[in-house]
Amino acid sequence: MQARATDNPAQVYKADNQWSEQVRQTRKKLAGICGQCMNRNVRVQTIDGHTYEGVVVGSDQSYLHIMTSDVRFFGPYASNAILTLVLYELLVITLLI
Numbered sequence: 001m002q003a004r005a006t007d008n009p010a011q012v013y014k015a016d017n018q019w020s021e022q023v024r025q026t027r028k029k030l031a032g033i034c035g036q037c038m039n040r041n042v043r044v045q046t047i048d049g050h051t052y053e054g055v056v057v058g059s060d061q062s063y064l065h066i067m068t069s070d071v072r073f074f075g076p077y078a079s080n081a082i083l084t085l086v087l088y089e090l091l092v093i094t095l096l097i
Helices: 017-036
Strands: 041-046 051-059 063-068 081-086 090-095
Antiparallel strands (some): 041 051
């Protein structure tokens, strides 16, 4: 009998337990903060250095949703497009007055 690849899959990557716990804690903390920013203008910077501005229209335990008119992603005709950002990739959230 010949073994199939699905019978014994090769693991390519496994996250370190300490790192995984840190990500879970950070995600939980950010979810609470994002909930407090609902319907407010924010500037968000990601760990990759990208910056976005918009109004927080939603968040959950994994994502932040901001309404933006950023033409870099949605073109010149995109008004009030929703951008979804992963919580653990956020570096800075700034409230804009």
